[in-house]
Every structure is written in structure tokens, then in C-alpha cells.
Amino acid sequence: MERKASAVWRGGLKDGKGEFSVPSGVFSHLPYSFKTRFEDAPGTNPEELIAAAHTSCFSMALSAQLGAANLTPESINTTANLRMEKQDSGWAITAVHLDVSAKIPNADDAAFQKVAQDAKAGCPVSKVLKAQITMTAKLER
Numbered sequence: 002m003e004r005k006a007s008a009v010w011r012g013g014l015k016d017g018k019g020e021f022s023v024p025s026g027v028f029s030h031l032p033y034s035f036k037t038r039f040e041d042a043p044g045t046n047p048e049e050l051i052a053a054a055h056t057s058c059f060s061m062a063l064s065a066q067l068g069a070a071n072l073t074p075e076s077i078n079t080t081a082n083l084r085m086e087k088q089d090s091g092w093a094i095t096a097v098h099l100d101v102s103a104k105i106p107n108a109d110d111a112a113f114q115k116v117a118q119d120a121k122a123g124c125p126v127s128k129v130l131k132a133q134i135t136m137t138a139k140l141e142r
Contacts, residue, residue, distance in 0.1 A: 021047075048094065052081040055126045059099055063120035067105060070116055075104040076141075084132075099136040113140045 010019040020030045037044035056079040067074055084096040101117060117138035121127055127134050 021050075048083050048085050051094070051126075051130075052083040052097070055081045055083070055097060055099070055124070055130070058124045058126040059101070059120060062124040063101065063103065063117060066116035066120045066123070067103075067108075070112060072105050072108050072112075072116075075106065077101065077103045094130065094132045096132050097130060097134045099134065100139075101136060102139040102141055104141040108140060110140050114138060 006021060006023045008019055008021040011017055015035045018032060018034050020032050022029045022031065031045060033044060033046050034042065036042035038046035038048070059081075060077045060079045063077055063079075064074060079099060079101045082098045082100070083094060084098075085092055086095045088095075099121060103113065103117075105113065117136065121134060121136050
């Protein structure tokens with residue numbers, strides 16, 4: 002299985018503009034810039050997309066782990082807080098904190114915590130990131 006994305010950048014770092022696209026057409030020519038990435042200008046950036054990919058990947062991995070434990074979630078809500086910091090060698094994603102809340106009939110907290118940790122470790126996006134990845138998992142009642 003392969004997945005693709007493409008990006009085009011025009012101009013200098015601070016005054017230039019870029020756009021990225023995916024072949025599925027879910028987004029095409031989505032703009033980004035220095036200001037959307039390193040300042041608070043409206044728009045998206047690569048790190049926001051990584052955080053989105055991580056939340057969706059983790060949620061599916063958790064659903065798979067729950068299924069293996071004969072549990073079916075009513076809902077899994079995941080947010081990712083990705084931290085990017087300037088280091089001596091340049092900018093780096095240094096941490097991602099996953100905050101997950103799940104409603105799962107007949108689940109106990111100990112079993113939920115175990116499958117959540119297994120999902121965090123097994124999620125392909127977690128595996129590709131070299132950042133420290135932490136998580137808070139909450140079972141809703």
C-alpha cells in the first residue's frame with residue numbers, strides 16, 4: 002500500500018506561499034505559508050495535518066484493539082496536541098499528547114487503559130514519529 006501527497010512552494014521562506022494536495026481530491030491546492038505555520042495566521046500547516054493524521058490513525062487503532070477484546074465502542078473522540086520547538090539543529094516535532102475519550106459499553110477502566118496503550122504503540126503514525134508521544138485516556142460512563 003502506498004499513499005501520496007504533493008506540495009508546491011513559491012518564493013522565499015517568509016514571503017512565499019505553498020499549497021499541498023492529495024490524489025483522492027479530499028483537499029487540492031490547500032494553501033499554507035510561513036505565517037500559518039510559525040505564526041497565528043488563519044490556515045493550515047504540515048504539523049496540523051500530522052496531528053489530524055495521528056488522531057484518526059489512533060482512533061482506528063483503538064477500535065481495532067477494542068474489537069480484539071470483544072468490545073465495540075459507541076464513540077472514540079481523540080485530539081492531538083503536537084508541540085514543535087526550535088532546537089540547535091532547527092525545528093523539530095518534540096512531543097504529541099493524545100487526549101482520548103471513549104464510550105464503550107461493558108468496558109472496565111483497566112481493560113480500556115491497556116487497549117489504549119496498545120493502540121498508541123501500534124498506530125502506524127505513532128511509529129513514524131520520533132517525538133515523545135503521551136496520552137490521556139478517559140472512559141466515559
